[in-house]
Amino acid sequence: MSTECAHLDSVEIVDLPDEVAGCEECLAEGMQWVHLRMCQSCGHIGCCDNSVGKHATGHYEATGHPIIRSAEPGEDWSWCYVDELMFRLRGERPG
Numbered sequence: 001m002s003t004e005c006a007h008l009d010s011v012e013i014v015d016l017p018d019e020v021a022g023c024e025e026c027l028a029e030g031m032q033w034v035h036l037r038m039c040q041s042c043g044h045i046g047c048c049d050n051s052v053g054k055h056a057t058g059h060y061e062a063t064g065h066p067i068i069r070s071a072e073p074g075e076d077w078s079w080c081y082v083d084e085l086m087f088r089l090r091g092e093r094p095g
């Protein structure tokens with residue numbers, strides 16, 4: 001089991017966009033989601049595994065982009081699907 005994520009090179013986007021409309025696939029299909037996740041390689045917004053669509057995981061399986069972060073207010077954790085590790089890319093955030 002890894003203790004360190006080996007995929008940090010794939011991270012292109014650390015911060016969330018100013019506005020997150022919602023899960024892209026759920027919006028397109030008129031579905032509802034529970035929590036939102038952002039792909040840190042390309043910025044895709046998808047929904048969590050508690051959501052019906054599981055579109056964040058679907059995006060990883062379709063693209064191989066390994067790292068997502070929470071797109072929920074006040075949450076800044078990231079998750080690597082390959083290593084199954086949770087971590088933070090930033091220590092302290094002002095505000």
Ligand SMILES: [Zn+2]
Binds near residue numbers: 004007008083
């Ligand atoms: Zn990793």
Ligand SMILES: [Zn+2]
Binds near residue numbers: 053
């Ligand atoms: Zn979704």
Ligand SMILES: [Zn+2]
Binds near residue numbers: 039043044063
């Ligand atoms: Zn992606």
